[in-house]
Amino acid sequence: MFQPYTWNHVFFMLGGLGTTIWLAAIALVGGSIAGSVLALVRVAHNPVLRNAARFYIFVVQGTPLLVTLFIAYFGARWLGIDVAPIVAIAVAFSFYAAAFLGEIWRGAIESVPNGQREGSHALGLSYADSMRFIIVPQAIRIATPPTVGFFVQLIKNTSLASVVGIVELTRTSQIVSNATFKPLDVYLTAATFYFVVCFPLTLLSRYLERRLGTQTK
Amino acid sequence: MDYLDFSGVLARGDLLAKGLLLTAQISLISMAIGLVIGVLSACLTLSGNRVLRLVVLGYIEAIRNTPFIVQVFLIYFGLPALGLRLDPITAAITAMSIYGGAYISEIVRAGIEGINKGQIEAARALGLSGYRTFRHVVLKPALAAVFPSLSAQFILLLLSSSVVSAISVPELTGVGNDIQGMTLRNMEIYLVIAVIYVALVALLRGLMLGIERWAFGYKFVGR
Numbered sequence: 001m002f003q004p005y006t007w008n009h010v011f012f013m014l015g016g017l018g019t020t021i022w023l024a025a026i027a028l029v030g031g032s033i034a035g036s037v038l039a040l041v042r043v044a045h046n047p048v049l050r051n052a053a054r055f056y057i058f059v060v061q062g063t064p065l066l067v068t069l070f071i072a073y074f075g076a077r078w079l080g081i082d083v084a085p086i087v088a089i090a091v092a093f094s095f096y097a098a099a100f101l102g103e104i105w106r107g108a109i110e111s112v113p114n115g116q117r118e119g120s121h122a123l124g125l126s127y128a129d130s131m132r133f134i135i136v137p138q139a140i141r142i143a144t145p146p147t148v149g150f151f152v153q154l155i156k157n158t159s160l161a162s163v164v165g166i167v168e169l170t171r172t173s174q175i176v177s178n179a180t181f182k183p184l185d186v187y188l189t190a191a192t193f194y195f196v197v198c199f200p201l202t203l204l205s206r207y208l209e210r211r212l213g214t215q216t217k
Numbered sequence: 218m219d220y221l222d223f224s225g226v227l228a229r230g231d232l233l234a235k236g237l238l239l240t241a242q243i244s245l246i247s248m249a250i251g252l253v254i255g256v257l258s259a260c261l262t263l264s265g266n267r268v269l270r271l272v273v274l275g276y277i278e279a280i281r282n283t284p285f286i287v288q289v290f291l292i293y294f295g296l297p298a299l300g301l302r303l304d305p306i307t308a309a310i311t312a313m314s315i316y317g318g319a320y321i322s323e324i325v326r327a328g329i330e331g332i333n334k335g336q337i338e339a340a341r342a343l344g345l346s347g348y349r350t351f352r353h354v355v356l357k358p359a360l361a362a363v364f365p366s367l368s369a370q371f372i373l374l375l376l377s378s379s380v381v382s383a384i385s386v387p388e389l390t391g392v393g394n395d396i397q398g399m400t401l402r403n404m405e406i407y408l409v410i411a412v413i414y415v416a417l418v419a420l421l422r423g424l425m426l427g428i429e430r431w432a433f434g435y436k437f438v439g440r
Contacts, residue, residue, distance in 0.1 A: 058415070059411075059415055061418075062372075062376075062414060062415035062417075062418035062419065063376075063411045063414050063415055064376040064377070064378075064379035064380075064390065064414055065376070065379075066379045066380055066382070066390060067379060067390060067393070067407055067410050067411050067414060068411070070393075070403070070407040071404070071407045071408065071411060074403040074404050074407065075404060078219055078403075078404045152281075152282065156282075156283065156284040156285070157284065159284035159285075159286045159287060160284075160286060160380065162286070163286075163383055170284065170286060170287060170290075173287070173290075174290075177290075177294065182298075183290065183291075183294035183295045183297075183298065184291070184294075184295035184296070184298040184299065187287055187290045187291045187294065187295050188291065188295070190287050191279075191283040191287050191288075191291065194282065194283045194284055194287065195278075195279065195282045195283055198282035198283070199278065199282045202278070202281065202282055
């Protein structure tokens with residue numbers, strides 16, 4: 001009646017892990033582009049832009065990712081855009097990542113000591129030049145550990161794409177669990193896969209924090 | 218593009234209200250249990266007992282490096298294999314408490330580690346008992362210092378409650394899925410749900426700010 005839980009199932013789940021990592025990587029790239037714009041707008045002089053970015057972050061961070069994914073999944077069809085669900089979901093993950101990365105990077109930009117800003121102003125650098133040559137290079141140092149940490153969150157959160165039918169690691173586990181009726185073994189395997197991918201990144205984030213995090217002078 | 222019609226969705230306001238109530242209940246209960254687990258495991262990771270410390274650190278790392286939905290599935294679908302069958306709501310609260318506890322533990326530990334050793338020595342020298350020293354000189358200032366992180370974690374816990382709809386808990390997202398099935402108005406229902414969550418988060422944020430002012434509305438000396 002039920003299949004025995006075999007290595008073939010484990011390899012099938014490994015294929016799902018590929019989609020998981022692929023989805024997280026897309027979200028990181030898309031989220032980085034939108035997030036850096038968002039971070040710069042958040043520290044800009046124009047109050048309208050600043051508040052628009054703030055509102056965007058407030059809404060995205062206040063909505064459960066699962067609901068965001070539902071809106072993206074049905075929204076693409078509602079807008080009449082004919083794309084594969086995984087594309088809509090990848091875009092949603094990018095929007096989601098942008099809100100969090102934008103906040104992390106804004107924090108990093110703001111934690112560059114004010115004297116640096118005043119110094120570059122006194123030297124006659126324009127706003128764009130002082131951002132580009134003085135502030136952002138220092139902010140990147142500060143932002144690296146939490147950014148790596150957020151990537152761990154991103155990898156874990158791609159598991160929610162399973163609910164809208166994307167066949168990534170969690171969805172393959174559900175399929176295998178239904179076929180073998182060994183939910184404990186199957187989900188422990190899935191958890192192990194996630195752990196093996198995420199834990200080294202967590203350690204890296206902690207290591208970078210010790211190396212870079214405190215040197216903000 | 219189709220027009221948006223909220224009438225069918227809003228006609229199920231009774232269901233939405235029920236879901237909202239359950240979301241609030243399971244979130245608040247999990248926050249409370251998670252806080253207890255977090256404070257206890259923070260103390261254990263800082264304690265001298267090496268075995269206990271390793272066990273607790275293992276728990277924290279395991280939870281922090283695996284997805285919440287997999288933890289929910291393990292508790293709801295996996296535990297019956299070990300002879301422990303939980304109903305969906307109990308499974309949800311259990312999963313959320315264990316999940317929240319791991320993150321809260323890290324936050325509380327950072328707070329406790331930030332306490333100046335001299336403060337503890339001074340309290341002991343003044344004749345405070347170990348328990349009173351811990352409560353007034355260690356725990357309370359530690360919680361005050363990390364309260365903003367704690368608030369953020371509570372908000373994440375509230376949002377994570379939407380995930381338990383995957384084991385058919387009729388909380389806000391769960392009833393959203395049901396209403397979607399009844400009305401087939403998928404965009405409308407999830408937009409309404411999103412607005413309710415954003416409002417809930419704003420409310421919780423305000424509540425936590427109020428608690429912060431009420432509980433820690435004075436400055437601790439010597440930090």
